Amino acid sequence: VxxxxxxxxxxxxxxxxxxxxxxxxxxxxxxxxAERLAYMIEDSGIDLLLTQQALLDxxxxxxxxxxxxxDELLLDEQPTMAPSVDIDPExxxxxxxxxxxxxRPKGAGNSHRALANRLHWMQEAYGIxxxxxxxxxxxxxxxxxxxxxxxxxxxxxxxxxxxxxxxxDPARLxxxxxxxxVSTLHFVPSMLQAFI
Numbered sequence: 541v542x543x544x545x546x547x548x549x550x551x552x553x554x555x556x557x558x559x560x561x562x563x564x565x566x567x568x569x570x571x572x573x574a575e576r577l578a579y580m581i582e583d584s585g586i587d588l589l590l591t592q593q594a595l596l597d598x599x600x601x602x603x604x605x606x607x608x609x610x611d612e613l614l615l616d617e618q619p620t621m622a623p624s625v626d627i628d629p630e631x632x633x634x635x636x637x638x639x640x641x642x643x644r645p646k647g648a649g650n651s652h653r654a655l656a657n658r659l660h661w662m663q664e665a666y667g668i669x670x671x672x673x674x675x676x677x678x679x680x681x682x683x684x685x686x687x688x689x690x691x692x693x694x695x696x697x698x699x700x701x702x703x704x705x706x707x708x709d710p711a712r713l714x715x716x717x718x719x720x721x722v723s724t725l726h727f728v729p730s731m732l733q734a735f736i
Contacts, residue, residue: 541558541561541563541564541565541566541586541588541589541590542565542566542568542581542584542586542588542589542590542605543555543558543565543566543567543568543589543590543591543680544567544568544569544570544577544589544590544591544595544599545570545590545591545592545595545610546570546592546594546595546704547676547701547702547703547704547706548592548611548701548704549701550592550610550611551680551701552676552689552699552701553610554590554610555680555689556693557590558590559633560622560623560625561623561625562623562625562626562627562631564631564632564633564634564635564649565633565634565635566580566584566586566634566635566636566637566647567634567636567680567681567685568580568581568589568599568681569679569680569681570591570595570598570599571679572681574598574599574600575600576645577599577600578600578602579644579645580637580645580647581600581601581602581605582602583644583645583647584635584647586605587604587605587606588605588606588607588608589601589605589606589607589608590607590608590610591607591608591609591610592609592610592611593609593611593612594611596609627652628652629651629652629653629656630651630652630653631651631652632649632650632651632652633649633650633651633652633654633655634649634650634655634686635647635648635649635650636648636650636681636682636683636686637681648683650683650686655686655690658686658687659687659690659691659694662687662691663691663694663695666724668691668692668695668697668723668724669695669696669697670696670697670698671697671723672692672695672697672698672723672724673692673697673698673699673700673720673721673722673723673724674688674691674692674697674698674699674700674722674723674724674725675688675700675702675716675717675720675722675724675725676688676689676699676700676701676702677702677706677707677713677716677725677726678707678726679707684726687726688726692724697724698720700716700720700722702716703716710734710735714735
């Protein structure tokens with residue numbers, strides 16, 4: 541299932557919904573060029589795309605791909621319980637496309653077992669809980685975003701999602717960190733050095 545959304549609650553709900561339904565998600569960053577998105581959509585073979593109404597006209601969708609605008613769904617009458625779906629640990633959880641430095645982007649898949657192992661290792665190594673807040677600022681087309689989304693949700697910590705474009709603006713990011721009292725976040729070394 542493809543997902544192309546701006547940073548929002550819909551992004552988190554969409555990712556969780558895809559995984560709980562037993563499918564794998566393919567993040568399609570709406571800021572990517574149309575040619576790259578078209579290639580990723582074709583290469584991944586998605587037949588369902590979760591998106592937002594404002595993005596529908598800008599996405600290069602081939603015929604046969606069904607679209608659901610997450611920001612227009614009426615959820616009041618939907619079940620409140622997760623679907624009962626058996627998921628094999630080796631089943632695909634997500635496919636994230638590489639930067640394409642060798643020409644065309646390549647999809648790199650990860651299994652539920654690998655994702656669970658990573659998250660359990662992080663919890664053992666760093667141990668967060670209900671008093672912690674994790675900042676989700678990494679674009680969801682990068683693998684670091686995976687633990688930013690799911691680690692706090694599996695441990696009862698709070699998840700704070702940075703606003704669109706905020707990850708590029710240090711002043712806005714600092715304000716978000718203060719406002720949500722973020723206790724855990726990820727920086728690449730160069731960005732961490734700038735913050736220090």
